[in-house]
Amino acid sequence: MISPSAEATTQNRPLRIALGIASAGRPSILRETIDYLTGxxxxxxxxxxxxxxxxxxxxxxxxxxxEVFVGSRGLTAQRNRIIRAAAADTDVLIFLDDDFIPAATFLPRMAAVFAARPEVAIATGEVLADGVLDGGLSMQQALEVLDTAGEAAERVADVYNAYGCNMAVRLAPVIAHAVTFDEQLPLYGWLEDVDFSRSIARHGRSVHVEGARGVHLGVRSGRQPGRRLGYSQVANPVYLIRKGTMSKGRAIAQIGRNILANVSGALLKDRLIDRWGRLNGNLLALSDLLVGRASPSRILEFGTPSPREMPSSSAAAKRR
Known part of the structure; x- marks a missing residue:
């Protein structure tokens, strides 16, 4: 147990830590990650x-x-199911993607930060390498990155939002203020980490924890149709502006970066990502905005999604 690293206590007891993983359609990846975590x-x-x-x-x-639970399909719904499962006896719940590989010191480092800083409501660690950026990393490559990472700093700094592939939350304010992942963000829940982070940050600090390190494999289960994600890249930020969990400036910048990346990738014939599909989704969402019918849930009208269209986190897509 990691409690020796958390000297500060809640009601004179060590903090209780739980890990939560939402996954879909990737049993072999999930099993490999679980085998690593339990070792x-x-x-x-x-x-x-x-x-x-x-x-x-x-x-x-x-x-x-x-502990395995079956819940409604969708990252936000699955993470809410994990919160309900953990609520009764957990102080800090750490959400990990099913392909995030934390260093051996990740858990005790996060535990120590939450124990020593009761004002922290949500935290995210260092991603030393992200396979989403170059087609994916193997477990062996991830372990090599962790082994050669060198000395870790131990600074804690405020951050706008946690990165969904490794996101630790203090459950007391989550439960007290009924904060949940927004299930109006369906399937991969694009920007669900921003929305949740900004919601819980009203009740405590949102921080980046140096020294809590890991590698995001960014495993791709084949070429994914991009129309749904392209639509979400426009509709979801607009939805968060209206909801008040994303500033207009950040949302517009996010939309602009994604559209430019998709145009560039389409022209350069990106072989890893369906840039034409994403661009088609971008344009459809912009068209829907003009007629007042843009909504995150509209992607559910684009046919039946396959497991391949269910990334473990919006974090993966956000980096591209």
Missing amino acids: LPHQAERLIVCVPVIEDAAGLAGRRNV
């Missing part, structure tokens, strides 16, 4: 997994140190 020297009190169908957790059901 670390510092363990959380609970390891909670939520999948839309039990087959997505193949090889995990029945394992003594893993």
Whole structure:
């Protein structure tokens, strides 16, 4: 257990830490990550997994140190299911993508920050390498990055939002203020981490924790149709502006970067990403904005999504 690293206590007891992983359609990746996590020297009190169908957790059901829940499909709905499962006996819940590989010191470092700084409501660690940027990393490559990373700093600084691939939240304010992931952001929940971070940051600090390190494999399960994600790249920021969880300036900059990346990628014939599909989705969302019908949930009208269109986090897409 990691409690020795958390000297400060809640009601004279060490903080209880849980890990939560939402996954869909990637049982082998999920199992590899779980095998790694359960082999670390510092363990959380609970390891909670939520999948839309039990087959997505193949090889995990029945394992003594893993709790598997089946919930509604969609990153936001699955993460809400994890919150409900953890609420009764957890102080800090750390959401990890199913392909995020934390360093051995990640858990005790996060635990120490939450124990020493009761004003911290949400925190995110250092991503030393992100496979989303170059087609994906293997577990072996991730371990090599962690092994050669050198000395880690231990600074804590305020940050606008946590990065969804590794996001630790203090559950007391989440429960007290009924903060949830917005299930109006369907499927991969594009920008769900920004929305949740800004919602909980009203009740405490949002910080970046140096020394809490990890590698995001950014595993791609084949070439994904981009129309849905392209639509979300425009509709979701606009929705968050209206909701008040994303500033207009940040949202417009985000939309502009994504459209420019898709135009550039389409012209340069990007082989890793369906840039034409994403650009088509961008233009459709802009058209819908003009007639007043743009909505994050509209992507559900674009046919039945496959598991490949269910990334473990919007974080992966956001980096591209």
